[in-house]
Amino acid sequence: MSLRQWSIRRRILLVGTVPALIVVLLLTTYHMVNRWSDIRKENQSIARIVLENIGVTAEYPIISGNYELLFPLVHAALSQPAIVSIRIHDAAGRVLLDNQTERFAEVPAEDIRYLRYDIVRQVQSLDEFSEFGDGSTEAKTLGYIRLGMADTFTRDREISILRQSLLVGLGVVLLAFFIGRAASLSIIPSLEKLSLFIARLANGNSNERIKVDDGAEIGHLQVNANQLAQSLQQAEKDQQSYTRQLMSEQQKTQQASRAKSEFLAMMSHELRTPLNGAIGMLQLLDQDISREEFNDYKRTADQSLTHLTQLLEDVLVVVDTEKNKLPVVFKEQKLPDVLNNLIQDFSHRALDKELSLVVDYDTELQRNAIRFDPSLVRQVVRHLVDNAIKFTDSGMVVVQLQLVKNNNHDWLSISVTDTGIGIPEDHKQRVLEAFAQVNSSFNRRHAGVGLGLTITHHISRILGGHIEISDGINGGTRVLVDFPLGHSPESEAVEPQGVAHGLRTLIVEDNPVNSKVAEKMLLKVCPQMQINKVSSGEESLERVKTQQFDLILMDCQMPGLDGFETTRRLRESGLTTPIVACTANTTDQIQDKCRAAGMDDYLAKPLKVATVEAMVNKWLQRTSQEC
Amino acid sequence: MDFCCKDAHNLYRWLAACLLTCLLALPVQADNTQIAFVVHEKLPSVEQLLQKTAERLDITAELRLLNNPPPTGWQSYAAVVLVGPQALEAWSFAESPPAVAVFVSRDAVAAISSKLASALYLEPPLKRQIALAKSILGADRPLGVLMQDKSEWKNSGLSSLPLQQSLVTPYFVDQYENLNRALLDLLKNSHALIGTYDTELYSSTNIKNILITAYRQNKPLIGPSSAYIKAGALATTYSDIDDVAHRLSEMLLTGLKEHVWPEADYNPYFKVRYNQQVGRSLNLLLPDAESLASQLTKDEREH
Numbered sequence: 067m068s069l070r071q072w073s074i075r076r077r078i079l080l081v082g083t084v085p086a087l088i089v090v091l092l093l094t095t096y097h098m099v100n101r102w103s104d105i106r107k108e109n110q111s112i113a114r115i116v117l118e119n120i121g122v123t124a125e126y127p128i129i130s131g132n133y134e135l136l137f138p139l140v141h142a143a144l145s146q147p148a149i150v151s152i153r154i155h156d157a158a159g160r161v162l163l164d165n166q167t168e169r170f171a172e173v174p175a176e177d178i179r180y181l182r183y184d185i186v187r188q189v190q191s192l193d194e195f196s197e198f199g200d201g202s203t204e205a206k207t208l209g210y211i212r213l214g215m216a217d218t219f220t221r222d223r224e225i226s227i228l229r230q231s232l233l234v235g236l237g238v239v240l241l242a243f244f245i246g247r248a249a250s251l252s253i254i255p256s257l258e259k260l261s262l263f264i265a266r267l268a269n270g271n272s273n274e275r276i277k278v279d280d281g282a283e284i285g286h287l288q289v290n291a292n293q294l295a296q297s298l299q300q301a302e303k304d305q306q307s308y309t310r311q312l313m314s315e316q317q318k319t320q321q322a323s324r325a326k327s328e329f330l331a332m333m334s335h336e337l338r339t340p341l342n343g344a345i346g347m348l349q350l351l352d353q354d355i356s357r358e359e360f361n362d363y364k365r366t367a368d369q370s371l372t373h374l375t376q377l378l379e380d381v382l383v384v385v386d387t388e389k390n391k392l393p394v395v396f397k398e399q400k401l402p403d404v405l406n407n408l409i410q411d412f413s414h415r416a417l418d419k420e421l422s423l424v425v426d427y428d429t430e431l432q433r434n435a436i437r438f439d440p441s442l443v444r445q446v447v448r449h450l451v452d453n454a455i456k457f458t459d460s461g462m463v464v465v466q467l468q469l470v471k472n473n474n475h476d477w478l479s480i481s482v483t484d485t486g487i488g489i490p491e492d493h494k495q496r497v498l499e500a501f502a503q504v505n506s507s508f509n510r511r512h513a514g515v516g517l518g519l520t521i522t523h524h525i526s527r528i529l530g531g532h533i534e535i536s537d538g539i540n541g542g543t544r545v546l547v548d549f550p551l552g553h554s555p556e557s558e559a560v561e562p563q564g565v566a567h568g569l570r571t572l573i574v575e576d577n578p579v580n581s582k583v584a585e586k587m588l589l590k591v592c593p594q595m596q597i598n599k600v601s602s603g604e605e606s607l608e609r610v611k612t613q614q615f616d617l618i619l620m621d622c623q624m625p626g627l628d629g630f631e632t633t634r635r636l637r638e639s640g641l642t643t644p645i646v647a648c649t650a651n652t653t654d655q656i657q658d659k660c661r662a663a664g665m666d667d668y669l670a671k672p673l674k675v676a677t678v679e680a681m682v683n684k685w686l687q688r689t690s691q692e693c
Numbered sequence: 694m695d696f697c698c699k700d701a702h703n704l705y706r707w708l709a710a711c712l713l714t715c716l717l718a719l720p721v722q723a724d725n726t727q728i729a730f731v732v733h734e735k736l737p738s739v740e741q742l743l744q745k746t747a748e749r750l751d752i753t754a755e756l757r758l759l760n761n762p763p764p765t766g767w768q769s770y771a772a773v774v775l776v777g778p779q780a781l782e783a784w785s786f787a788e789s790p791p792a793v794a795v796f797v798s799r800d801a802v803a804a805i806s807s808k809l810a811s812a813l814y815l816e817p818p819l820k821r822q823i824a825l826a827k828s829i830l831g832a833d834r835p836l837g838v839l840m841q842d843k844s845e846w847k848n849s850g851l852s853s854l855p856l857q858q859s860l861v862t863p864y865f866v867d868q869y870e871n872l873n874r875a876l877l878d879l880l881k882n883s884h885a886l887i888g889t890y891d892t893e894l895y896s897s898t899n900i901k902n903i904l905i906t907a908y909r910q911n912k913p914l915i916g917p918s919s920a921y922i923k924a925g926a927l928a929t930t931y932s933d934i935d936d937v938a939h940r941l942s943e944m945l946l947t948g949l950k951e952h953v954w955p956e957a958d959y960n961p962y963f964k965v966r967y968n969q970q971v972g973r974s975l976n977l978l979l980p981d982a983e984s985l986a987s988q989l990t991k992d993e994r995e996h
Contacts, residue, residue: 125901126905129901129902130873130902130905130906187901189897189898189900189901190897190900190920190923190924191897192892192895192896192897192900192920192921192924193892194777194778194796194797194798194815195736195738195777195796196920197796197815197918197919197920197931198738198741198742198796198933198934198937199737199738200736200737200738201920204897206898
């Protein structure tokens with residue numbers, strides 16, 4: 067197992083004990099070696115002293131043969147543990163004295179080291195010249211001492227030194243061990259607590275905090291762990307809130323998706339109703355019928371198709387709403403002119419439900435033309451009134467239209483009040499959201515797409531205005547929409563070209579049905595008009611070269627050269643004749659695209675007599691004589 | 694003519710030079726008193742002796758080693774002084790000027806005394822030592838002399854005196870098992886051991902034994918010479934270099950001037966020397982050395 071896998075306790079003990087052990091071993095060894103060498107030196111020195119002493123003392127006994135004189139010294143020497151035997155020889159090698167310790171027999175022979183010491187006598191030379199101070203001394207060997215030394219008995223001393231040293235060393239190592247243990251005990255519980263705390267943190271207990279009871283690194287660790295816990299807690303809270311938000315969003319999305327599905331299902335039903343009306347009536351027209359019946363059928367078919375158109379318009383608006391964009395086209399018109407047809411329609415419906423519909427224009431609106439997007443305003447009014455009539459079973463619907471001055475700016479305020487079922491307080495915001503009807507069953511009972519308020523809300527927002535839903539008279543609903551009106555720009559006032567001859571119009575359209583509808587409508591508006599038809603862009607380019615026109619109706623989608631490209635080429639050739647786009651595409655980009663190609667205006671398909679008339683009036687400055 | 698004149702002139706010059714040389718050489722030739730001190734090796738004591746003797750005689754003397762004779766031969770000296778037994782033994786007396794031996798014992802001289810002009814014995818005479826012993830210990834104390842054998846005793850010059858009178862008893866080593874036995878016997882009966890200058894008996898090997906044995910018995914050793922004082926003898930009479938130079942110069946003076954060489958003899962000039970430590974150890978009260986020496990000299994002269 068590598069050191070890294072060891073517990074801190076073991077590592078600290080290792081760090082504490084091993085150096086102590088090494089130091090103790092080194093010191094003990096050093097100490098013992100020193101002591102042993104001291105003992106050896108001491109023995110040697112004792113041996114030397116003994117030998118010198120005996121050597122000096124032995125001189126006389128050897129000469130005199132009085133060896134007893136040496137006994138005290140020899141016995142004293144033998145009392146030294148290192149000295150085991152003393153033998154004195156004369157110069158010839160004869161043994162004069164031989165003494166051993168009592169324990170000599172115990173000493174193994176190979177343990178005994180013998181030291182030889184010559185007993186030397188310094189004698190003065192006594193010749194003739196020494197009388198006069200020229201004498202010298204000479205050494206004479208009388209014999210020698212053979213000293214037996216053995217470490218057998220000093221070994222006991224050495225072993226006892228070893229034992230003592232090891233005992234002391236063991237004590238030091240144990241002390242180091244206990245110190246290391248104490249050190250580990252001061253660190254490990256804190257770390258264990260921290261570890262447990264972090265483990266609990268990992269399990270999600272971020273509410274807990276650890277007590278900061280340590281300093282330095284562990285203290286910092288504790289503080290940091292607490293900060294970690296706090297961050298985790300915060301993150302958890304944030305996550306919860308995000309999750310909640312996400313779930314609510316998801317719910318909303320699911321709801322919207324469900325509403326959309328229901329809307330689509332309903333839409334097919336809604337679309338079939340006017341289609342059925344129109345087709346049925348048109349079939350009846352084929353039969354032999356009276357004038358009165360014809361008018362009735364025609365009106366019903368007309369209404370059905372109008373209804374269908376409105377339905378499609380609504381759907382397109384809703385699609386735009388989804389994209390949060392809506393093309394706005396300001397026009398200068400009198401408001402009652404725009405709304406009259408609509409109001410008339412509603413009057414019929416109100417009459418059928420035995421409701422009274424009151425429309426109140428303020429005087430300024432009746433008198434002056436204002437600048438607004440007639441299509442959008444019409445939609446707003448239609449939806450509001452339609453809703454009011456739809457949800458009112460008895461009583462009345464009051465429509466108030468006012469011009470309000472606000473910050474030097476004209477605002478149009480449209481207020482529709484009914485005496486119907488009203489909208490519960492908590493649903494007032496939701497009804498403004500697309501496809502978020504109160505519920506489907508509610509929808510079933512009150513037939514309709516259920517997008518009225520949503521569309522209204524969207525339009526008012528696009529126009530920079532507000533919508534406000536409040537309680538009306540007798541529990542009914544009052545919806546107030548207001549938005550600023552546009553300024554009157556000069557650019558809009560296109561200079562109509564003076565036309566002295568009969569009006570000539572070129573229709574560029576690949577579809578013969580559409581071509582025919584356009585021709586018939588133009589003739590309806592202006593029966594005197596000379597109408598030329600071509601079926602492709604290339605053809606129109608050719609025709610323009612040979613003929614002059616006052617107006618060109620250009621279909622946008624055509625095989626070969628499309629309307630945009632054709633217009634571009636016409637403009638490049640220097641043609642200034644007004645070119646009006648005629649397209650089924652009503653997206654917001656189409657207007658910009660038309661202008662970019664050089665077109666002056668556009669008509670949305672399906673064409674309506676009213677819009678065609680307005681267009682002709684605008685671009686041809688028509689006189690009654692010419693038509 | 695010119696040639697003759699030149700020759701005559703040269704002749705005068707030659708004659709003048711010869712005369713001058715003769716005049717210069719005359720005192721040396723006339724006073725032929727150059728002396729050689731012959732020794733086997735250079736020793737400070739011999740140099741001192743040479744110097745002191747030369748001073749006393751006011752003559753020139755030089756030190757010559759035995760193996761290094763002068764180129765002109767030994768005969769160029771008026772006399773030779775043979776210093777030490779080695780020089781004495783090695784000396785060939787053929788073609789030799791008168792030879793005087795110093796630093797030699799009586800025994801060494803005895804063998805060749807006839808060839809020597811004269812000799813000065815190294816050791817003090819036994820009588821003088823006995824006189825010294827008596828002066829220190831008292832005249833009535835019995836004294837012992839250790840000798841190898843009886844012949845030695847006969848040569849000592851004491852044998853003629855009655856033993857009781859001198860209170861000196863000789864002990865002959867050859868009559869005992871060994872030296873120690875003789876010594877113990879002697880010490881048993883004597884108050885002091887008088888040492889004789891017998892380098893064999895009182896050898897450096899024996900002297901310690903003799904001294905220790907004697908002091909065990911609380912008996913002092915007197916003599917045999919100055920060198921033994923250092924070894925542990927109590928007292929001795931001795932002649933130092935001054936004394937030797939004194940006597941030698943007298944002998945040389947007599948010999949060279951009067952051509953009569955004195956007989957070989959002991960040195961009449963001597964001093965007394967003690968080993969104070971031994972005296973203290975033996976609890977002996979020692980008289981003043983100088984006065985004792987002059988007393989002893991005086992006594993000797995009277996006799």
